[in-house]
Amino acid sequence: MTLKTEEFLLNLGPQHPSTHGVFRILLTLDGETVVKAVPIPGYLHRGIEKLAESRTYTQVIPYTDRLDYLAGMLMNWGYVHAVEKLMNVEVPERAEYIRVIVGELARIASHLVATGAYAADVGGLTGFIYTFRDREDIMDLFEMISGARLTPSYMRVGGVADDIPDGFIDKCRQFLDYFPTALDEYNGLITGNEIFQARTKNVAIISAEKAIEMSLSGPVLRASGVNYDLRKARPYSVYDRFDFEVPVGSKGDCFDRYYLRLLEMEQSAKIIRHALDQLPEGPIKGKVPKVIKPTAGEAYAEIESSKGIMGTYVVSDGSTNPYRVHFRRPSFVNLGYLDEMLKGWKIADAIAILGSIDIVLGEVDA
Amino acid sequence: MENLFVSMAAGIRSLLGSGGLSEWATDFLVMFLKLGAILVYILVSALWLVYMERKVSAYMQCRIGPNRVGPMGLLQTTADIGKLISKEFIIPKDADKKLFLLGPILIFMPPLAVFAVAPFGKGMVAIDMNIGVYYFLALASLSTVIIWMAGWASNNKYSLIGSMRVVAQMVSYEMPLILSIVGVIILTGTLNMSDIIHAQENVWFIFLQPLGFLIYLIAAVAETNRAPFDLVEGESEIICGPFTEYSGMGFAMFFLAEYANVVLVSVMATTLFLGGWLAPFGLTFIPSWIWFLLKVYLMIFLFMWFRWTYPRVRVDQLMEFGWKVLVPLSIANIFVTGIGKYLYHSLGW
Numbered sequence: 001m002t003l004k005t006e007e008f009l010l011n012l013g014p015q016h017p018s019t020h021g022v023f024r025i026l027l028t029l030d031g032e033t034v035v036k037a038v039p040i041p042g043y044l045h046r047g048i049e050k051l052a053e054s055r056t057y058t059q060v061i062p063y064t065d066r067l068d069y070l071a072g073m074l075m076n077w078g079y080v081h082a083v084e085k086l087m088n089v090e091v092p093e094r095a096e097y098i099r100v101i102v103g104e105l106a107r108i109a110s111h112l113v114a115t116g117a118y119a120a121d122v123g124g125l126t127g128f129i130y131t132f133r134d135r136e137d138i139m140d141l142f143e144m145i146s147g148a149r150l151t152p153s154y155m156r157v158g159g160v161a162d163d164i165p166d167g168f169i170d171k172c173r174q175f176l177d178y179f180p181t182a183l184d185e186y187n188g189l190i191t192g193n194e195i196f197q198a199r200t201k202n203v204a205i206i207s208a209e210k211a212i213e214m215s216l217s218g219p220v221l222r223a224s225g226v227n228y229d230l231r232k233a234r235p236y237s238v239y240d241r242f243d244f245e246v247p248v249g250s251k252g253d254c255f256d257r258y259y260l261r262l263l264e265m266e267q268s269a270k271i272i273r274h275a276l277d278q279l280p281e282g283p284i285k286g287k288v289p290k291v292i293k294p295t296a297g298e299a300y301a302e303i304e305s306s307k308g309i310m311g312t313y314v315v316s317d318g319s320t321n322p323y324r325v326h327f328r329r330p331s332f333v334n335l336g337y338l339d340e341m342l343k344g345w346k347i348a349d350a351i352a353i354l355g356s357i358d359i360v361l362g363e364v365d366a
Numbered sequence: 367m368e369n370l371f372v373s374m375a376a377g378i379r380s381l382l383g384s385g386g387l388s389e390w391a392t393d394f395l396v397m398f399l400k401l402g403a404i405l406v407y408i409l410v411s412a413l414w415l416v417y418m419e420r421k422v423s424a425y426m427q428c429r430i431g432p433n434r435v436g437p438m439g440l441l442q443t444t445a446d447i448g449k450l451i452s453k454e455f456i457i458p459k460d461a462d463k464k465l466f467l468l469g470p471i472l473i474f475m476p477p478l479a480v481f482a483v484a485p486f487g488k489g490m491v492a493i494d495m496n497i498g499v500y501y502f503l504a505l506a507s508l509s510t511v512i513i514w515m516a517g518w519a520s521n522n523k524y525s526l527i528g529s530m531r532v533v534a535q536m537v538s539y540e541m542p543l544i545l546s547i548v549g550v551i552i553l554t555g556t557l558n559m560s561d562i563i564h565a566q567e568n569v570w571f572i573f574l575q576p577l578g579f580l581i582y583l584i585a586a587v588a589e590t591n592r593a594p595f596d597l598v599e600g601e602s603e604i605i606c607g608p609f610t611e612y613s614g615m616g617f618a619m620f621f622l623a624e625y626a627n628v629v630l631v632s633v634m635a636t637t638l639f640l641g642g643w644l645a646p647f648g649l650t651f652i653p654s655w656i657w658f659l660l661k662v663y664l665m666i667f668l669f670m671w672f673r674w675t676y677p678r679v680r681v682d683q684l685m686e687f688g689w690k691v692l693v694p695l696s697i698a699n700i701f702v703t704g705i706g707k708y709l710y711h712s713l714g715w
Contacts (some may be wrong), residue, residue, distance in 0.1 A: 010523050018602040032527065032681055121592060121602050123678025129427035189675070195594050196677045347527065348603050348680045 005347050007035055010347070014043045018351050025342070027350065037342035039335060044365040050078050052325040055106040056337055057083055057157060057292040062326060065151035067327060068363040071144070073106035074305040075205045075363075076155035077288030078263035078327070081236065082312035083157045086299035087292070091138030095159035096238045099277045100239050101172070102145060102154060106266040108179075109138040110306035111219075111268075114358040118258050119190045122199050126191045135177045145225040157292055159285030169276055170311045176276075180271050183262060191259060200255035204341045204353040207252060214337040217310025220357055222262045230304035238302075242274045254356040261358070307331045307358060329366060332357040337341050370488045371655065375400065395675045400492040406480045412625040415666065416443040419625075422670045424615030445475070450470035453614035461611065462519040469516030470612065476508040477626035484633045485559045487643045487655030491644075499551065501642055502634055503544055504691035506589065508538040509627065513598065515607030516620070528607025531681060539546035540596075545696035548637050549703040551576040563642035570641040579639045581692055588630035589670060590624060594676035597684060630664035639667075659684075670696045 013024035028036035048067065054059045064079040065072040083172060091099075101243035114132040119127025139149040143163055146152035154161050190196055202340055206216070213226040221228060229246040231239040247263035249256030257336040302311040308330025317323040334357050342350050378399060382392045413450050417432065417440065424431025432439030457463055483490040483498040495501055517529025551557060553574060554565040565571075572579045588595040599607045609620045636642055640661045642656035679687070 008523065010527075017605065031530075119677065123596070123600070123602060124676060125428050126423075126674050128678075129429065133428050154705065190677075193675075193677060195679050198683055199677060199680055346680055348597075348600070348678070351603050 002231050005031075012350070018117075018355065020117065020359055023359065023361055023364065025338075025350070025354070027342070027347070029347065032348075034342045034344045034345055034347065035154055037339045037350070039338050041332070041335065041361075044361045046366070048366045049325050051329065052322055054321060056320045057294070057322060058122070060322065061155065062151065062153045064327075066362050067329060067366060068310075068331065069150055070107040070108070070360050071110035071306045072151050073102045073154060074110075074303065074310065076153060076311050077103055077354075078301070078303045078305060078310040079314075079325075080155045080157050081303055082299050082301035082314045083292070085296070086297060086303045086314050086316055087157070087159045087288070089235075089288055090286050091159055092283045092286055093238070093280050093283045094163075095280060095286070096274050097279050098284065099155065099237060099241075100158050100163060101164075101272050102142070102160075102238065104272045104275070105141060105172075106137050107268045107306045108265050109135050111250075111265050112138075114261050114306075115186060115190070115258065117356075118314065118352075118355045119196075122196055124190065124196065127186065128188060130182075130185060134179070138179075141168065141172055141175065142312070143172065149220075156288075157179050159283070160289035163284050164304060169279075170313075172276060175328065176269050176273055179265075183266060186262060191262065195327065197255060199348075199352060200258060200356070201253055202251070203254040203349055204345060204356070205251060205253045206337065206341070210337070216308070216334050216337065218304070218306070218334065218351055219257055219260045220308065220334050222246065223249030223256040227356060229310060230302060234302075236301075237276075241278070242271045244271050244274075254352055257356040257358075291320060293318070295309045297330045302328070305330055307360065307363065308334055325366060328365045329363075331357075331363040333366075334360060335364060369489075370653065392701060397492070400674050404484075404486075404492060405478060408478060408481055408626050408629065411629055412445065412622040413443050414440075415625040415628065416446075416622070418666070419670055419673075422667065423674045426674045427669075431628075435686060446498060450618040455614040455616050456611075458521060458611050460521045462521065464564050465515055465519035466611075468615075469512060469519060469608075470616040472512045472625040473509065473516070474507045475618055476512070477630045478595070480505045480630055480704060481633070483559055485563060485637060485642055486631075486660075487653065487658055490655055491560060492645075494558065494560055497557045499547060499557045499562070500640070502630075503540075506627075506630065507536055507540050509623070510595070513620075517611070518553065520608065520611040522588065522611050524604045524606075524610045525608045527604050528556060528598050528600070528610070531600070531604075532591070532608065534681065534685060535595065537592070538685045539585045539588035539692070541690035542581050542688060542696045543589060545574075545587060546578045546581035546694065547638060548696075548700050549575045552700065552703045552707055559615070559637050563637060563644060565661040566644060570639065570640040570644075570646075575639065575699070575703070577695065578703075580698045581637070581699065582635060582639065582667075585688075586635060587669060588684070590627045590631055590669070592628065592669060593673040594679050595684060596673075596679055597680055600678060604679075626667055628669055629662065632662045632669070635665050636661040 007028050007030050010027045010029050012027055024040040026038040027034050028039060042347040049065045051063060060079060061076055064075040067075045100251040107193040116131030142152050143149050145168055146154040206223045206224045208226050211221050225248055227246055229249050232246050244267045247260055249260050288292040294316040296316055298315040300311060300313045302309050310330055311328030313322040313326040314322050319345055341353050345353065373395060377397050381393060382395055421431045432442035433446045435441045457466055480502050482493045483495045483501055513532045514529045517525040550562065550571050556562060591598040598626050609617055610619060636658060641657040645652060645657050
């Protein structure tokens with residue numbers, strides 16, 4: 001009898017514990033080793049861009065919450081930023097500061113989920129619970145300021161929906177004072193763990209050239225050693241007034257991508273602290289007409305979201321509804337290199353690699 | 367207290383004897399009762415260990431854990447099992463039906479069989495077998511075959527990957543497990559569990575065989591398929607491994623068998639390295655079987671601690687660690703133990 005081996009197909013997802021939603025990868029496996037990977041996104045496509053065409057400019061804001069639902073604030077921001085550019089609206093200083101505060105809080109919240117989910121992907125469930133415990137504080141802050149925890153819809157064209165409530169600043173400071181302790185805990189539980197390092201170091205290295213070539217952005221790009229953060233490289237809003245660093249990885253492996261998020265959270269906390277100190281008085285909304293009706297034209301604006309560069313392209317035909325809205329979703333673009341990255345690694349690595357890119361399916365599929 | 371169970375057994379025996387039963391029938395009935403008692407203990411303890419695991423993990427994760435069903439949630443797992451029993455047992459269309467059903471039936475066999483030789487206290491061993499350690503090693507690895515069978519019969523790709531991992535893991539970790547125990551056997555010169563415990567009256571073997579204990583501990587975690595060596599289930603990778611297709615009580619059997627195995631390796635660790643039922647510091651007023659259970663549950667807690675702290679290793683790292691680190695280390699341990707014993711005897715140290 002002759003024994004022969006053959007490759008087989010494994011359908012990973014869309015129902016799978018660690019595809020971060022309903023993502024599907026068709027893996028061709030040789031034993032445990034991935035020979036070929038075909039990512040198949042689209043299971044969460046809700047047609048947000050098309051829906052936006054039949055809504056007024058303000059009505060689109062709640063849809064953007066549902067893009068990257070882990071950082072709804074940043075998604076709001078990306079969209080209103082583009083509409084403001086289209087209408088040439090001046091945003092008052094106080095509103096910009098509030099945007100920075102909630103935006104950076106959202107970045108921390110999003111990175112906390114990424115960090116925790118990554119620990120769970122690699123097999124340590126406890127890390128997941130720890131980060132979610134601390135994310136809860138941010139959710140509470142969002143609830144205070146916007147009434148919603150996950151989908152705040154807090155930004156408006158020309159400013160923010162409401163001024164910050166009493167007690168918000170104190171509570172925010174409390175969180176910032178506590179946060180370094182939490183980071184220490186993550187470092188002890190996850191980062192410093194030998195097994196975690198063995199699992200993530202030198203896994204799926206992305207070279208700087210390749211990262212730029214594949215148009216990756218956000219932590220995935222910076223982990224490869226490319227110092228490109230829109231907040232520094234092309235400051236928007238009031239980011240040029242804060243003193244912060246852009247952490248950069250050295251190798252571009254899974255560990256760097258994971259650890260970079262921890263470092264970024266530290267910097268975000270620093271920015272929030274500065275913003276709270278400098279927070280000016282004044283109006284929270286610029287001079288925007290009740291009915292938003294931009295003149296015909298188009299605008300493209302980018303912000304640095306938690307996953308990467310979030311771009312919004314808005315075309316106006318002069319009516320109250322946008323003629324066309326398109327979102328450049330960083331999660332989706334970052335996934336472009338996945339099939340190449342997975343090749344040659346084990347199934348367990350495939351999960352770790354996917355987790356290190358940190359995708360949110362709401363954003364990937366829009 | 368000390369002789370609670372021993373005198374109970376003697377009482378039952380004399381009762382049966384006075385009832386006019388023959389010697390042989392009395393022996394048979396007493397043995398039956400002893401094994402029955404162990405069976406009940408293991409099953410109940412597996413059930414409650416699930417509760418313990420949930421509580422331990424909850425406190426490690428800043429949660430409270432089950433606290434609604436019964437006092438302090440003590441009846442939670444009982445309720446869970448009740449639910450699982452009432453659920454439908456789904457047999458996949460393409461599964462090998464006979465083997466698929468046989469899996470959950472057989473999975474409890476190896477741990478239960480091994481407990482027959484476990485010394486729970488002074489004189490409290492159902493069958494004092496002179497090859498007890500050997501018997502344990504032989505039977506404990508049998509569960510691999512059963513899990514592999516279950517995964518194969520499921521006819522699911524995730525199950526198949528999980529089953530292959532079981533085999534790979536067993537092959538790499540059974541070796542260091544056995545070799546780590548050899549050190550103890552060299553010191554005692556016996557395979558009988560009770561004799562091994564008696565040999566530890568002066569000093570526990572954890573102090574004479576620290577490396578052996580460490581290797582045993584690591585190999586035992588791999589043997590029970592728990593984190594950081596839970597590749598077989600590997601929830602975030604291969605859903606639930608060989609148990610993916612099992613539902614209802616079929617799943618529960620595998621789930622509970624894992625805990626029976628945890629008790630088993632803890633019992634062995636206690637017997638071989640922690641002095642079994644011997645009381646430390648001469649605290650003999652506490653009955654031996656309480657000491658034994660205390661040590662066992664301490665070991666179980668250690669396993670739970672591992673599980674809720676460590677991430678999972680990768681399959682190639684697992685094998686590499688087993689073959690390239692644990693096996694050479696355990697062989698070195700045997701070597702050092704042998705030389706030590708030789709010097710001890712010849713030089714009279």
